[in-house]
Amino acid sequence: MSKQVVEKLKEHFSTLVLGDVEYRGETTVTVERSEIVKICTFLRDDCGYNFLSDLCGVDYLGRTPRFEVVYNMYNLTDKTRLRVKVLVREESPSVDTVSGVWSTANWHERECWDLMGITFKGHPDMRRILMPADWVGFPLRKDYPLQGPDREPYQGRLS
Amino acid sequence: MATETMTINMGPQHPSTHGVLQLILELDGEVVVKATPHIGFLHRGTEKLSEHRTYHQVIPLTDRLDYLAPMSNNLGYVLAVEKLLGITDLIPERANNIRVIMAELTRLKSHLVWLATHALDIGAMTVFLYCFREREEIVDIYEKVSGARMTSNYFRVGGLSEDLPAGIEGIIRKFAEDMTGHLETYEGLLTGNKIWQKRTMDVGVINGQDAIDIGLSGAALRGSGVDWDLRRDAPYCNYAEYDFEVPVRTEGDVFARYKVRLDEMRQSVRIILQGLDKLKPGPVLADCPQICLPPKKDVVNTIEGLIHHFKIVSEGFKPEAGEVYVGIEAPKGELGYYIVSDGSTHPYRMKIRPPSFVNLQALPQMVQGSLIADVIATIGTLDIVLGEIDR
Numbered sequence: 001m002s003k004q005v006v007e008k009l010k011e012h013f014s015t016l017v018l019g020d021v022e023y024r025g026e027t028t029v030t031v032e033r034s035e036i037v038k039i040c041t042f043l044r045d046d047c048g049y050n051f052l053s054d055l056c057g058v059d060y061l062g063r064t065p066r067f068e069v070v071y072n073m074y075n076l077t078d079k080t081r082l083r084v085k086v087l088v089r090e091e092s093p094s095v096d097t098v099s100g101v102w103s104t105a106n107w108h109e110r111e112c113w114d115l116m117g118i119t120f121k122g123h124p125d126m127r128r129i130l131m132p133a134d135w136v137g138f139p140l141r142k143d144y145p146l147q148g149p150d151r152e153p154y155q156g157r158l159s
Numbered sequence: 160m161a162t163e164t165m166t167i168n169m170g171p172q173h174p175s176t177h178g179v180l181q182l183i184l185e186l187d188g189e190v191v192v193k194a195t196p197h198i199g200f201l202h203r204g205t206e207k208l209s210e211h212r213t214y215h216q217v218i219p220l221t222d223r224l225d226y227l228a229p230m231s232n233n234l235g236y237v238l239a240v241e242k243l244l245g246i247t248d249l250i251p252e253r254a255n256n257i258r259v260i261m262a263e264l265t266r267l268k269s270h271l272v273w274l275a276t277h278a279l280d281i282g283a284m285t286v287f288l289y290c291f292r293e294r295e296e297i298v299d300i301y302e303k304v305s306g307a308r309m310t311s312n313y314f315r316v317g318g319l320s321e322d323l324p325a326g327i328e329g330i331i332r333k334f335a336e337d338m339t340g341h342l343e344t345y346e347g348l349l350t351g352n353k354i355w356q357k358r359t360m361d362v363g364v365i366n367g368q369d370a371i372d373i374g375l376s377g378a379a380l381r382g383s384g385v386d387w388d389l390r391r392d393a394p395y396c397n398y399a400e401y402d403f404e405v406p407v408r409t410e411g412d413v414f415a416r417y418k419v420r421l422d423e424m425r426q427s428v429r430i431i432l433q434g435l436d437k438l439k440p441g442p443v444l445a446d447c448p449q450i451c452l453p454p455k456k457d458v459v460n461t462i463e464g465l466i467h468h469f470k471i472v473s474e475g476f477k478p479e480a481g482e483v484y485v486g487i488e489a490p491k492g493e494l495g496y497y498i499v500s501d502g503s504t505h506p507y508r509m510k511i512r513p514p515s516f517v518n519l520q521a522l523p524q525m526v527q528g529s530l531i532a533d534v535i536a537t538i539g540t541l542d543i544v545l546g547e548i549d550r
Contacts, residue, residue: 023481023482023483024242024243024245024481024483026482026483026484028482050371050372051371051374052374053374053484053486053493053495053512054484054495054497054510054512056497056508056510058499058507058508059508070497070510072484072495072497072512074486076371076385076387079392079393081484083482083484102372102374103369103372103373103374103520104372104373104374104517104520106520107516107517107520115206128199129198129199130198130199130202130549130550131199131202132199139204139207140206140207144207146207146208146211
């Protein structure tokens with residue numbers, strides 16, 4: 001089923017689908033960042049992915065583009081999952097919000113901004129959610145120290 | 160007549176905010192005009208910590224998320240790692256059956272605390288005492304099985320840390336059989352009670368479409384008429400071999416969610432009893448020596464076992480590069496683990512999808528226009544745990 005969705009996506013957005021991968025039975029499609037709202041709306045309305053399970057950012061420090069925003073979505077009718085990704089550049093870490101497509105994206109995007117430093121254009125309430133409002137830095141970035149800022153690195157062994 | 164609104168802080172120490180939730184309520188008299196939840200007071204950086212530990216070392220972090228349902232959190236994590244490793248089909252049948260039994264006991268454990276505190280929030284003290292009496296029996300079982308009463312560390316990547324202790328099956332069976340009667344007692348105290356009905360019916364209503372849109376899952380979603388349960392619709396362990404029903408109600412109010420959870424507890428009893436009937440002797444760890452820790456008796460009695468144990472504990476194992484998302488039906492809804500592997504011994508990225516986090520997001524729209532007392536009832540019915548929300 002997920003393969004059919006990928007074909008359908010390629011049919012409708014041939015230039016916007018950058019690649020697709022099948023791993024352990026899960027399908028991941030990488031799409032063009034600028035049209036994420038249009039693609040998500042299509043996936044919700046025409047492909048039945050009415051439930052956004054999760055949204056998060058991944059930091060590939062040292063790679064260009066550095067970040068990915070990952071959308072794990074679910075189709076409540078035919079019980080299939082699909083993962084959609086967009087690539088985000090370090091210089092302008094920003095993606096259009098999909099909170100208009102699924103309301104649940106609101107808090108997920110706030111968390112992604114809070115911990116990873118990726119902003120979501122058009123978000124209705126872009127505030128920190130887990131960290132204090134005056135916190136400096138984005139803790140889930142790979143170059144953010146595990147021990148937190150202004151602290152001596154832990155001398156013991158963590159792994 | 161124009162009236163002035165008043166802003167009040169509810170929490171983070173209010174007993175009915177179930178942890179450290181702060182709600183900023185804008186009130187017009189007793190009517191809620193706007194509710195704004197503030198979270199993050201507990202934030203421990205579990206995801207960041209996970210990226211600096213080996214896969215085995217992450218397990219003790221997971222049970223501290225939803226500390227009312229620790230084994231469910233362990234289960235979601237180990238299933239995700241097993242999928243990443245491609246060893247899902249190698250898990251022995253006995254391990255899977257024990258996982259199902261413990262996961263359902265965990266559902267009962269979590270729902271009992273939910274019912275106890277939810278009833279207490281609304282003013283029903285007796286149910287609180289009864290539920291904690293029964294929960295204590297599950298905590299005792301937890302202790303016998305995993306060695307810990309709260310922070311279980313029993314599930315392993317590949318199976319279980321060890322087999323069930325002798326005689327525990329009888330204790331679990333006795334508990335499950337008695338539980339049906341206890342559920343009747345709780346319902347006898349609450350369901351037909353006029354005060355309970357007035358406090359819960361047509362309160363905190365959300366329809367199915369809105370519930371899907373805002374991402375509700377678990378009993379909160381099924382109380383709004385959406386028939387979806389990952390145990391049946393995306394079976395893991397061997398839930399597909401179990402015979403159980405998924406309770407659904409259409410009203411979408413506090414009462415519906417209360418009834419769905421109580422009916423779910425009856426189904427959990429049914430699953431536990433089936434699981435006990437299915438238990439056959441056999442191994443509880445997959446035959447994957449590169450991944451699974453050896454049995455403890457081999458570690459303490461043989462040098463090969465000791466070396467094997469040391470190697471896996473000190474070095475860990477390396478799943479090939481890739482990414483997976485696994486969601487399970489935790490007591491509070493869809494608990495998801497998204498893990499990215501870069502081929503090293505620790506997760507490159509681990510994102511947890513906590514059901515409480517997403518469910519709490521629905522609170523403002525559920526309480527808008529209702530009375531302040533209904534906010535208490537609605538929070539209770541969402542069954543939130545802040546440890547999971549803040550991570």
